[in-house]
Amino acid sequence: MDIEGEQTTNLVGSDKIRNHLAQFLATYIDTNQPIEIEQYWSGIMGFTPNKEPLCTWAEPNVLAVIACNGMGVALTPIVAEKVAAMVLAND
Structure with missing residues (x-):
């Protein structure tokens, strides 16, 4: 989707990723009502070589x-x- 946008230390977030997630939500979560996203969050994920915390x-x-x-x-x-x-x- 947006590998470069996900591999950043910029805490602002990516509009491309936000838009994709909003579209995913609207497509796959059936609420029979309009969905309004009140807040977004982005952060840095830490990874270890052995995949253990x-x-x-x-x-x-x-x-x-x-x-x-x-x-x-x-x-x-x-x-x-x-x-x-x-x-x-x-x-």
């Missing part, structure tokens, strides 16, 4: 959980278990 101690008492490879919401339960184990092991 990076959970590491950034410094004492600061645990960093980053690079969820575009799957942050879906991986939350798994990452939470890993973080809990790391915190308990650190006590």
Whole structure:
């Protein structure tokens, strides 16, 4: 669709991607009502070579959980278990 638009550090977002997603929504989500998008969000996704989230101690008492490879919401339960184990092991 817009590979270059998706590979950027620009947080403004891409009109091409927004328009495509709006068209997808209108085509595949049947609401029988007009759809109005109130807000857009864009951000930078972090990726790791092994496709696993990076959970590491950034410094004492600061645990960093980053690079969820575009799957942050879906991986939350798994990452939470890993973080809990790391915190308990650190006590």
